[in-house]
Amino acid sequence: MSNVLLQLNNWYAGYGDVDVLNNLHFTVKEGEIVALVGSNGAGKTTLLRSLSRTLKGRGDITFAGRSLYDETPEKVFESGLVQVPEGRLLFDQMSVHENLLMGAYRRQGKAAIDASLERVYGLFPKLYERRQQRSGSMSGGEQQMCAMGRALMANPKLLLVDEMSLGLAPVIVDQLLEILSTIRNEGITVLLVEQDIYAALEIADRGYVMVTGAITQSGSADELRNDPHIREAYLGL
Amino acid sequence: MDLLFQVIVNGLLLGGLYALMALGLALVWGVLNIVNLAHGALIMLGGYAAYYLFTLLGIDPFLALPLVMMMLFVLGYILQRYVLSLIARSPMFNTLLITFGLDVIFMVLAQLLFTADFRTINPSYAGTHVTWFNLTFPTVQLFSxxxxxxxxxxxxxxxxxxxxxxxxxxxxxxxxxARLYGVNPKQIYALTFGIGAALAGAAGDLYGVVSQITPYIGATLTAKCFAIAIIGGLENPLGVIVGGVLLALIESLTALYVGPTFVDVASFGVLVLVLIIRPQGLLGKTA
Structure with a gap:
C-alpha cells in the first residue's frame, strides 16, 4: 500500500458565514492519478483554494506528513503542492521559455533548473520549438502545455490540474491526458479537477464525485465509470 | 544653420536626462499601476542629497550617484512597504491622492530643512566643454x-x-x-518602487548639476515625466528614451523658433496628439 500524500479530514470551508464544503474527507496517495469531478458550483474551486491555503477553513489538512493548516500559500507551494490553474494564467507577454523559468522562481541552483527545463522540453517538444514565442500568441492546447510545463518546473510532489480540458478539442485533451500519465510514471502524483468526467476517468486510478460541497461517491475509475447513477447523470448513457 | 544643430545637440543631451527622470515613473506605473505624483519630489530629494554630499563632504556628484541611489532606494522601499501598500490594488484615484499628499509633505519638509534658496551643484569642471564638428558639448551635460x-x-x-x-x-x-508560483507581490512591489525611487535619485543628482534645485521643482518634473511616459509607452524602458529625447527636442526647438513662452504649449500639445493618435505610446504594443 503506498503512502498517503494528501489528506483532508472533517474539512469545512466557505465564504463569510456560509460553508461551501461540508465535512469533506479526501485522500490522495503517492503515485496516483485521482480525479475530482463535479459540475459547476460543486465546490471544486473552493477545495483547491483550501489546498493552496489561499482560503482558510476548519478541519485537518496534511500534505506529505505535515499539517498545512497554518502554512502560507508560498510555503505550501514550496513543499511541492503546485497548481496548473484554470484558464492557464500564463504570463502572456513573456516567451514560453520565460514562463517556464517563472515556474522555477523559488528554486535555487542553475544545474537543477536546467535539468528540469530539459525534462519539460522532452515531455513537450512543441514547447521547445516555440520557446522564444510569446506565450499569449499560441493556441489553447499549446498554452495548456506551457502551463503544465511551468508547473513541472516547480518540482512538484503533487500536481493539481484544474479544468485542463476546458475549451480544448478532444484530440488535444487526449494528448494532454497521455502526458499526465507519463508525468505520473515519473513519480509525480496528479490530482485532476474536472467537469469533464469522461476525460478525467480515462486516465485516473480513482475518482471522487462532488455535489454541492460534499463527496457523494468515490471509488476506482472503473467502478465510477460503470456506476449507473453516474452514467445517467454525467455521461448521458 | 549652426544654431539649429547646436539646439538639436542641446535637446538630445537634455533628452537623456529627461528619459532617466521618467524611467522610474514609468516603471512604477507599469508594474504597480500607481501614477506616482511624488516622483518629481523624489527627484528633488535626490538633488538635495547630491548637493549636500558635494558641499559638506566634497563628494563629486557623479561619484555620489551610487550613494544617492541607495538612499532613495531605501526611502522608496519603505514608502511602498509601509505607506503605499495600504492602497495596493485600490482604484487609481486613491493612489493619486496618497502620492499627491506625499508630494506636498516632501516639498514642505524640503522647504523647512533646506530653505527655499536655489541650489546648484558646481564641480570644478562645471563650465568646461568639448567641441566636435564646430558644436559645443558641455562636459556635465555630456556626462549626465x-x-x-x-x-x-x-x-x-x-x-x-x-x-x-x-x-x-x-x-x-x-x-x-505570479503568486501561484511563489512570488511575494509585497516584496516585488517594494523592490520596484525602490528601484523607481533610486532612478529618481540619480536623475535628481544629475539635474542638480545641469540645472537648479528648489523645494518646488517636483510638480513640474512630475508633469514632464508623465508626458514622457505617455509619449514613449510604459511597456518598454527604451520608450522613455524616445519620449525624453522627443520632448527635449520639441522644447528646445520651440524655444528657438517660436519663443520660450510657448515651450509648454508645444510639449503638452504633443502629449495630447499622442493620446489621440497613438494612446499606447510610440513604442507601446497594445492599447
Whole structure:
C-alpha cells in the first residue's frame, strides 16, 4: 500500500458565514492519478483554494506528513503542492521559455533548473520549438502545455490540474491526458479537477464525485465509470 | 544653420536626462499601476542629497550617484512597504491622492530643512566643454547624458535577463499567476518602487548639476515625466528614451523658433496628439 500524500479530514470551508464544503474527507496517495469531478458550483474551486491555503477553513489538512493548516500559500507551494490553474494564467507577454523559468522562481541552483527545463522540453517538444514565442500568441492546447510545463518546473510532489480540458478539442485533451500519465510514471502524483468526467476517468486510478460541497461517491475509475447513477447523470448513457 | 544643430545637440543631451527622470515613473506605473505624483519630489530629494554630499563632504556628484541611489532606494522601499501598500490594488484615484499628499509633505519638509534658496551643484569642471564638428558639448551635460543612457539600458537589460526582472514583469502581467508560483507581490512591489525611487535619485543628482534645485521643482518634473511616459509607452524602458529625447527636442526647438513662452504649449500639445493618435505610446504594443 503506498503512502498517503494528501489528506483532508472533517474539512469545512466557505465564504463569510456560509460553508461551501461540508465535512469533506479526501485522500490522495503517492503515485496516483485521482480525479475530482463535479459540475459547476460543486465546490471544486473552493477545495483547491483550501489546498493552496489561499482560503482558510476548519478541519485537518496534511500534505506529505505535515499539517498545512497554518502554512502560507508560498510555503505550501514550496513543499511541492503546485497548481496548473484554470484558464492557464500564463504570463502572456513573456516567451514560453520565460514562463517556464517563472515556474522555477523559488528554486535555487542553475544545474537543477536546467535539468528540469530539459525534462519539460522532452515531455513537450512543441514547447521547445516555440520557446522564444510569446506565450499569449499560441493556441489553447499549446498554452495548456506551457502551463503544465511551468508547473513541472516547480518540482512538484503533487500536481493539481484544474479544468485542463476546458475549451480544448478532444484530440488535444487526449494528448494532454497521455502526458499526465507519463508525468505520473515519473513519480509525480496528479490530482485532476474536472467537469469533464469522461476525460478525467480515462486516465485516473480513482475518482471522487462532488455535489454541492460534499463527496457523494468515490471509488476506482472503473467502478465510477460503470456506476449507473453516474452514467445517467454525467455521461448521458 | 549652426544654431539649429547646436539646439538639436542641446535637446538630445537634455533628452537623456529627461528619459532617466521618467524611467522610474514609468516603471512604477507599469508594474504597480500607481501614477506616482511624488516622483518629481523624489527627484528633488535626490538633488538635495547630491548637493549636500558635494558641499559638506566634497563628494563629486557623479561619484555620489551610487550613494544617492541607495538612499532613495531605501526611502522608496519603505514608502511602498509601509505607506503605499495600504492602497495596493485600490482604484487609481486613491493612489493619486496618497502620492499627491506625499508630494506636498516632501516639498514642505524640503522647504523647512533646506530653505527655499536655489541650489546648484558646481564641480570644478562645471563650465568646461568639448567641441566636435564646430558644436559645443558641455562636459556635465555630456556626462549626465551618458550616465542616463547607461542606467536606462541597464534597467532594460535587468528587466529582460535577471530573475528579479522576470518576477517584476510577471507580477505586472498576471498577479494571480505570479503568486501561484511563489512570488511575494509585497516584496516585488517594494523592490520596484525602490528601484523607481533610486532612478529618481540619480536623475535628481544629475539635474542638480545641469540645472537648479528648489523645494518646488517636483510638480513640474512630475508633469514632464508623465508626458514622457505617455509619449514613449510604459511597456518598454527604451520608450522613455524616445519620449525624453522627443520632448527635449520639441522644447528646445520651440524655444528657438517660436519663443520660450510657448515651450509648454508645444510639449503638452504633443502629449495630447499622442493620446489621440497613438494612446499606447510610440513604442507601446497594445492599447
Amino acid at each position: 547624458f551618458a550616465v542616463a543612457m547607461c542606467l536606462t539600458v541597464g534597467l532594460w537589460l535587468m528587466m529582460l535577463h535577471t530573475r528579479i526582472g522576470r518576477a517584476i514583469r510577471a507580477t505586472a502581467q498576471n498577479l494571480s499567476a
